[in-house]
Amino acid sequence: MENTEPYYKKITLVILGFILVIYALAILSDILVPIAFSVLLAILLNPLTTRLQQYKIPKVLAIILTIFIALALLGILLYFLSSQIIQFGEMAPALREKFTQILTSLQNWAASTFGFTVQKQAQLLSEAANSSKALVGRTVSSALGIFSLLFLIPVYIFLLLFYKPLILNFLFEVFSKENNRYVADILHETKSAIQSYIVGLLIEASIIAVLNATALTILGVRYGILLGVIGAILNLIPYIGGIIAIVLPVLMATVTQDGYTTQLAIIGAYAVIQFIDNNILVPRIVSSKVQLNALVSILAVLLGGALWGFAGMFLSIPFMAVIKIICDRIEDLKPWGKLLGDQVPASYPGQIAPRDAPETDGKIVNPI
Secondary structure (H helix, E strand, C coil): CCCCCCHHHHHHHHHHHHHHHHHHHHHCHHHHHHHHHHHHHHHHHHHHHHHHHHCCCCHHHHHHHHHHHHHHHHHHHHHHHHHHHHHHHHHHHHHHHHHHHHHHHHHHHHHHHHCCCHHHHHHHHHHHHHHHHHHHHHHCCCHHHHHHHHHHHHHHHHHHHHCHHHHHHHHHHCCCHHHHHHHHHHHHHHHHHHHHHHHHHHHHHHHHHHHHHHHHHHCCCCCHHHHHHHHHHHCCCCCHHHHHHHHHHHHHHHHHCCCCHHHHHHHHHHHHHHHHHHHHHHHHCCCCCCCCCHHHHHHHHHHHHHHHHHHHHHHHHHHHHHHHHHHHHCHHHHHHHHHHCCCCCCCCCCCCCCCCCCCCCCCCCCCC
16 A cells, blocks of 8 residues: 655654654763763674684683773873873963963953954853863763763673674564575674774874874974874864864963964974875775765764764764665665765766757766
8 A cells, every 4th residue: 555645744754753863862872872882892892802712712701801901902001191191280280370371462462453352252262161061061971971981881892792692683583584684784894894994093093193292292392292192082083183183282382382383383294194194094094984975974073073072073983884884785775875975976867968068869968
């Protein structure tokens, strides 16, 4: 029996459902964000667990060893940066005083040049600070969020790895048997895309951290290693993170040094590093299986930030990659998969040839 429902009713229901889903994601962020990170990390760590089990190590012990190795690597990184973090904490009062002096000078210059009163500038700065706090607050918005980052993520990873056969069995049984091949393909491509994407990001971040730290150290910027590593971590947020990463060392140089030569040199060095990153590292190291076009990537990052803060910015790209994989495998959703992808067609249905173009016997002609 044909569905005779008017189109406007269908689209209204779709929009309403989309709004309800977004509302639920926002309300349950403290629960869903740790689970989302745990799923990504469990997929990343699964090969190590499987390898340990191949050496006749019991499953539970293999999972515990995997999580321990991951935490040990994170601890080594934090220990490596601890000395710089301690020095930065000791210098914080002096840096704050110098920053206040510079900010006062800038406020007086803006008031005399553009007519913005100091009170108006203070109001704008307060609003920007509140926006930044709100963005961070959406990442870790409560005691539950902090507890999740410290404790629940390792627990979730353990449970996801332990119950992996149960979860996979459910995913196959929830769909009819004739769709098993499509489910298997989607799961395989999703696993492969996420693993290669995250591994590629880690390799890229390591190279960027070395390049950033080397450049800042050569330029004599205080805490160059710490700022270089922070810049590499921020660079994991597509498009937006790289801009923020440049601001931090420029501010540090402004606070700790006189003149503006170092600041210009930092901008130039980071511009070269970003060129290397965008044109060499990302295309060759970060997995090509995450084939999202730039427009979709930017929108996904902005929407992810509005929904879940910095965590949403990072999770947006792998989330959209999974959606694209699903769309590419389902016949009715293939147009959406093409819309999300980075392959631009040479022509499209209904394309009109230029008036001065030669006859084409009804064939579509690309006017460009």
